[in-house]
Amino acid sequence: MSDIPFNRAFVVGTELDCVRQALANSHISGDGPFTRKCHALLEELLGARKALLTTSGTHALEMAALLLDVGPGDEIIIPSFTFVSTVNAFVLRGARPVFVDIRPDTLNLDERLLEQFITSRTKAIVPVHYAGVGCEMDVISQVAGRSGVHVVEDNAHGLLGKYRGRFLGTFGCLAAQSFHETKNFTCGEGGALVINDPQYVERAEILREKGTNRSRFFRGEIDKYTWVDIGSSYLPTDILAAFLYAQLEARNQIQSSRRRIWEYYCKNLLAWAKEHGVRLPFIPSHCEHPFHMFYILLPSLESRQALIAHLKRRGIHAVFHYLPLHLSDMGRRYGGKEGGCPITEDVSARLLRLPFYNKLNETDLDRIVNAIIEFKEI
Secondary structure, three states, rough: OOOHHHHHHOOOOOOOHHHHHHHHOOOOOOOOOHHHHHHHHHHHHOOOOOEEEOOOHHHHHHHHHHHHHOOOOOEHHHHHHHHHHHHHHHHHOOOOOEOOOOOOOOOOOHHHHHHHOOOOOOEEOEEEOOOOOOOOHHHHHHHHHOOOOOOEEEEEOOOOOOOOOOOOOOOEEEEEEEOOOOOOOOOOOOOOEEEOOOOHHHHHHHHHHEEOOHHHOOOOOOOOOOOOOOOEEEEOHHHHHHHHHHHHHHHHHHHHHHHHHHHHHHHHHHHHHHHOEOOOOOOOOEEOOOOOOOEEEEHHHHHHHHHOOOOOOOEEEOOOOOHHHHHHHHHHOOOOOOOOOOHHHHHHHEEOOOOOOOOOOOOHHHHHHHHHHHHOOO
């Protein structure tokens, strides 16, 4: 019996056709035909002013920091329960992260705590839509608006998720998407910056093209291009864009597969979870999530670790998730300490992610669920 990995990259089947077409186009560097197709598709789908592919979700966040002119003395409000890229993008510009705790239900940034952390130095709030479940964007937007603070969404988990009927990634002035191998839609490594405030569009193109106005030149708007701003090379090759385009075109198929897996876990683990004091993901009625992951919250760190070992003995690879950033070596340099974000610290120690990839069949899922139900060390 073969092992069940935590993740396995999904291939739709049309990716190589698109890659071959990219090669035939003789434009495989950045901003080729398939890059433009991805931009147009994302803009139309989300209703965004502009979408720009990047080489990673990390780079999309770094572009956001550059666009907001983040620098020394600025403070960025951010959940401690997130991936390090969320904070690194702003720390690289000299900003100080202000770590805020999460809600115990959705595991998202607790919007009720925001007011007490905003100061005259606050530059931005960076909500992270954990597992693709929307943060309480109404409150976050109101708090930010009253304080004159920017909102940058880390929507790495949440493409096609919605909050009150509106797509995640369209609330902040800027939003970052990820197309990493573990995401619903992938090209191996990749990302996108979603721009909802038109004032950032022109400069975003410049920053993404090494600080030059090269994009305007290729559109025929100017007769030569030159260095006009700071920037870097954030453009993915058109080969990656071609791969991604095939995945985005197959979004209904991909989402249907992921929904099947998520709902199987939920249905078949519900009774066991209630009996043993285990919590399954919570989805508010006003949120539509994109079936990015399925996690369970065990009663303790000891039971979580024991279940990981139990599943591993049966050839099933389940993994924990984020460690609290405020307790990391870097986080402590910025004042992080034990008890600073108590819910984050508690959840991080008890959360377990189950295998989740499109080709998990019912036999695999039944094997995983039965192995969990057999677990007795709770």
